Amino acid sequence: MYCKHRDRRFGDLSVIACLQRLSFCKARCSAAFRVREAVLKKRRGLVIAAVVIIASIVAVVLWAGGRRDIVLSGTLQTSFEESAFFPDGNCSKKPYWWEWPNQLDNDLDARWKALGKPIALRVTVRGNLSGFGMHGHLGAYRREVQPFEIISVGAASRCKWWWGK
Numbered sequence: 001m002y003c004k005h006r007d008r009r010f011g012d013l014s015v016i017a018c019l020q021r022l023s024f025c026k027a028r029c030s031a032a033f034r035v036r037e038a039v040l041k042k043r044r045g046l047v048i049a050a051v052v053i054i055a056s057i058v059a060v061v062l063w064a065g066g067r068r069d070i071v072l073s074g075t076l077q078t079s080f081e082e083s084a085f086f087p088d089g090n091c092s093k094k095p096y097w098w099e100w101p102n103q104l105d106n107d108l109d110a111r112w113k114a115l116g117k118p119i120a121l122r123v124t125v126r127g128n129l130s131g132f133g134m135h136g137h138l139g140a141y142r143r144e145v146q147p148f149e150i151i152s153v154g155a156a157s158r159c160k161w162w163w164g165k
Contacts, residue, residue: 064132072127072145075156077120081137084161085145089122091159096129096143097136104147111153118155125150 075086076098084095104125112121127147135144 066131066143067129069126070129071124071151072129072147073124074122075120075159076123077158083136084141084159085123086159089156091161094142095159095161096145097141099144099146102147104150107150108153111150115153115155120156120158122152122154122156123150124152 072085073088075089075091077084077086078098078100083098083100085098086093086095108121108123112118115121125145125147126149127145130144130146132142135141
C-alpha cells in the first residue's frame with residue numbers, strides 16, 4: 001500500500017500511521033458533511049414552508065377576488081330588505097346579495113308573474129360575482145351577484161336563513 005502522506009520529521013509514514021491519519025480525515029470530513037447536511041435540511045424545510053405560505057396567500061387572494069362573465073345557478077328570494085341568492089340552491093350557506101335594481105328586473109318580474117308568483121325562484125344567469133366584502137343590506141352579504149343575462153327561471157322553495165348567521 002502506498003501512502004501519499006509525508007511527515008516532515010520522519011519522511012514517509014508507515015502504513016498504520018497513514019491509515020490512522022486517513023480515518024481521522026474521514027471522521028473530520030464526515031462531521032463537516034453531517035453539519036452541512038443538517039443545515040441543508042433546515043433550509044429545505046424553510047423553503048418548503050415559504051412555498052406553502054405563498055401558495056396559500058395566492059389561493060386566498062384568487063378566491064376573494066371577483067369573477068367576470070360566469071354562469072351562476074341558485075335560489076333567489078327577495079322580500080323587504082332581502083335580496084338573497086343561494087349559489088347552487090344550497091340553503092345551508094350564507095347567500096350572496098342579488099344586485100338590485102339591475103337591468104334584468106323587468107324581465108325577471110315578468111317571468112316571476114308567469115310562474116304564478118312563487119315565494120322563491122331557481123335561476124340560472126350569466127353575470128359577474130363581486131370580490132369578497134360587505135354587500136347588500138347592512139353589509140350582511142359577503143359577495144354580490146351582478147346579473148346581465150337570464151338563462152332560465154323556475155319556481156323553488158324558500159330557504160330558511162337568518163342574515164346574522
